[in-house]
Amino acid sequence: MTGGHQPWVVGLFLGIIAVTLGITLWTGRRTGSRAEFFAGGRTFSPLQNGLAITGDYLSAGSFLGMTGMIALAGYDGMLYAVGFLVAWLVVLMLAAELVRNCGKFTLADVLAVRLRERPVRAAAGTSSIVVALFYLIAQMVGAGTLVSLLIGGGAATQRWSIVAVGGLMIVYVAIGGMRATTWIGIVKAVVLLVGAGGLTALVLLRFGGNVGELLHAAAAGSGRGGAFLRPGLEYGGSVTNRLDFASLALALVLGTAGLPHILSRFYTVPTARAARRSALWAIWLIGAFYLMAIVLGFGAAALVGSSHVRASNAAGNTAVPLLAQVLGGGRDTVTGSVLFAVVSAVAFATILAVVAGLTLASAAAFAHDLWAAARRRSAEEPADERDEVRVARFAAIGVGAVAIALSLVAARLNVASLVGLAFAVAASANVPALLYTLFWRRFSTRGATWAVWGGLVPAVGLVIFSPVVSGASGALFPGVDFAWFPLQNPGLVSVPLGFLAGWLGTLTGRRDLAAEQAHAELEVRALTGAGAA
Incomplete structure (x- = not known):
């Protein structure tokens, strides 16, 4: 950005912050109870929740x-779009209605319906916080990259941007709770879909609506020729690359059903039917966006050039803002700068909405699953709602501080690959315990804790000893090499380990007759909604 056009950028960013803070203050007066703070009072319609x-x-x-x-x-970059979208079929068929009927605020609520409360809440609560932190790191790295590109300043600006976004997300959650987070998500979804739609239309108009011409231009602009449009550029060739492809695909398809901030969304609607309709709305809206994102990715290769995208940011995180600048007429034109600023502001709004949802999910897991369960002397003892909400507000501060610190370390990594790691951890730790609880009668408390820890520990451990952290030019610590696990994503190993651990933990322990008897009650509740919150 040239200095003369930076006021556009600053003005749009300040406008987004003002609107989101206004929403937070408007809704923050109604967050005294747990149902309000954690679930927005369960009053949102399917369309509203689908947008959120x-x-x-x-x-x-x-x-x-x-x-x-x-x-x-x-072509290989499209794997993320396919995996992210297909994952919603798993959520729709196996999770949305059942989770809404069985739980109240968190994943652990579903497990605790038929299993011993303290061990499963400790495991599921910890896992939810770890998954959210992985996801938060990705969002805040994206924010830092974006702002440093806009206003210059390099690494220093990126660091301060990460700190600023972390501070804003703490304010959103601590003051506004789920109601503010939901309305921020709704506004963000509308802005994002409209902005992406407009940019997609401009790309297609540039090529006269001819998608074939766009693809040929993208192949030429990539510098890779026809290989750019064929499988194998990123995940082909060696056996390791092919296994990485399978690992990432498995993590993306299964991971969504274990993301804490997505599961908590199904508690914000009044009925299971509304949860199912929310998921259907989400599938249509998300599918439309990913079609547009594919056009934007190939458009960036065609009009900006892959080499220029890589020069701006080695991980490719600035492709869309640079594309907007080119479509507007170039860097030194007013229209190019304005379009660049608008698209960047949309991306910034995207980040603010997601970090708020993730922080709230982490705060809920800590306050509702870890703190409240440990404080109660028995499962039947009622929780002090005001204390729980107060602890959740302080937990949001703690989660925000940890996320800021980790994001400053991971600032050079690709945002999409970081998200892929969050999906892998969720698929490894949360999904096995959730599916076994819902569909396996003999599943026990021991099996649930083994499933969560047996997926979580290997997933995080394999990431630490993978090329993501060391041993590669794009790694977190490129100057050292302690990577012995060859894959970028651990899902191919850690997801089966999570399911295997849950199975072994159940079969090698004593039969949990109370859990087996409670399974019948859970089935009735899951399918009919009888006794649901």
Whole structure:
């Protein structure tokens, strides 16, 4: 950005912050009870909740990271779009209605319906916080990259931007709770879909609506020729690359059903039917966005050039803002700068909405699953709602501080690949315990804790000893090499380990007769809604 046009950028960013803070203050007066703070009073309609889910799901990994991957890797970059969308079929068929009927605020509520409360809440609450932190890192890295590109200043600006976004997300959650988070997500989803739609229309108009011409131009602009449009550029060749492809696909397809901030969305509607309709709205809206994102990724390769995208940001996170600048007429034109600023502001709004949802999910897991369960002397003892909400507000501050610190370390990584890691951890730890609880009568408390820890520990451990952290030019610590696990994503190993651990933990322990008897009650509740919150 040239200095003369920076006021556009600053004005739009300040406008977004003012609107979101206004929403937070407007809704913050009604967050005294748990149902209000954690679930927004369960008063949102399916369309509203579908938009909020879209706002939470379409993160910086989708708008910045995924389009950048397509601009750099072509056909292989589209794996993220396919995996993210197909995952919603799993959520629709196996999770949405059942989770709404069985739980109240968190994933652990579903497990605690038929299993011993304290051990499963400790495991599921910890896992939810870890998953949210992985996802938060991706969003805040995206924010830092975006702002540093807009106003200059390099690494220093990126660091301060991460700190600023972390501070804003703490304010959103601590003051506004789920109601503010939901309305911010709705506004963000509308803005994102309209902005992406307008940019997609401009790309297609540039090529006269001819998608074939767009693809040929993208292949030429990539510098890879026809290989850009064929499988294998990123995940082909060696056996390791092919296994990485399968690992990422498995993590993306299963991971959504274990994301805490997505599962908590189904508690904000009054009935299971509304939860199912919310998921249907989300599928249509998210599907439309990913079609547009594919066009934007190939458009960036065609009009900006993969080499220029990589020069601006090695991970490709700035492909869409640079594309907007080119479509507006170039860097030194007013229209180019304005369009660049508008698209960047949309991306910034995307990040703010997602980090608010993730922080709230983490705060709920800590206050409702870890703190409240440990404080109660028995499962039947009622919780002090005001204390729980107060602890959740302080937990939001703690989660925000940890996320800021980790994001400052991970600032050079690709946003989409970071999101892929969050999906892998969710698919490894949360999904096995959830599916076993809902569909396996013999599943026990021991099996649930083994499933969560047996997926969580290997997933995080394999990430630490993977090329994501060391041993590669794009790693977190490129100057050292302690990577012995060859894959970028651990899902191919850690997801089966999570399911295996849950199965072994159940079969090798004593039969949990109370859990087996409670399974019949859970089935009735899951399918009919009898006794649901």
